Amino acid sequence: MDHREESPMEDLLLPGHAACAGCSAPTAVKLTLEVLGRRTVVVVPACCMAVIQGLYPKTCFSVPLVNIAFEAAAACASGIEAALKRKGERANVLVVAGDGGTFDIGIQSLSGMIERGHKVIYMCYDNEAYMNTGIQRSGATPWGAWTTTTPVGKRREFKKEPKKDLAGIIAAHNPSYLATATIAFPLDLKRKVEKARDSEGPAFIHVLAPCPTGWRYPPEKTFEISKLAVETGIFPLYEFENGKFRITYKPKERKPVEEYLKLQGRFRHLTKEEIEKIQKMVDETWERIEKMEDKSD
16 A cells, blocks of 8 residues: 555554653654654664653554664664565655764764665654753754753853754755754644655654753743744754755744743853854854755745
């Protein structure tokens, strides 16, 4: 059966998962599987999702799932895709990985997977730190953030390096499809998953995934923070398709970044000058991506 003939609304992420209250990652996966359907194989490396799925022999996923080592998710997915192709079978191969297993530990196998052209959808749910092992900083942690390995205290040793531009790194590989998304814009996310599914080769979707535990905010604020990340310009929504770059949502007037930062305890130590620095970084990013879009026209 062609996977596109199946019901797009089938609930393939079942109740009873082990995510923290307010975690956005299960919602992103639930929306993704609604698009991909039952003929999907999921690969999960070491990350929060490996716990969220439930402890063996129980699981909240009702599709085949492979747990694999931190650095090997894209390599494992490559092998599954190649085996399915050799057997003449059709199924979606989906990687669901955190930022630690994508920005840092797993970037080598991700790079290889895209370079070889495997038809795999790689989704990174980005909660901007190694949340599963104790909120340690990752390459995805933004400038100015508190983590357990970038403490503040009297010495103010918060994260002093900017967030890694992983989407830019992946775009340099020229994948079939690349996009950013959040759960605050669910139809946008699902449309991008559809494009990833229907692309001819490797696809990468970067989903911002607010984390109440690590970001230090009340669980009920997850959706609001996801939306503010976009409305302030902290996390632009865009796609890269067939060599064309396009911003998929432009706020009519970007809100000040302070509205996003003030809701999160991980930024409560920032001074006015440091918040202004972040605002400048966001403004420069938007200037850059708007020029990229102009060049793609």
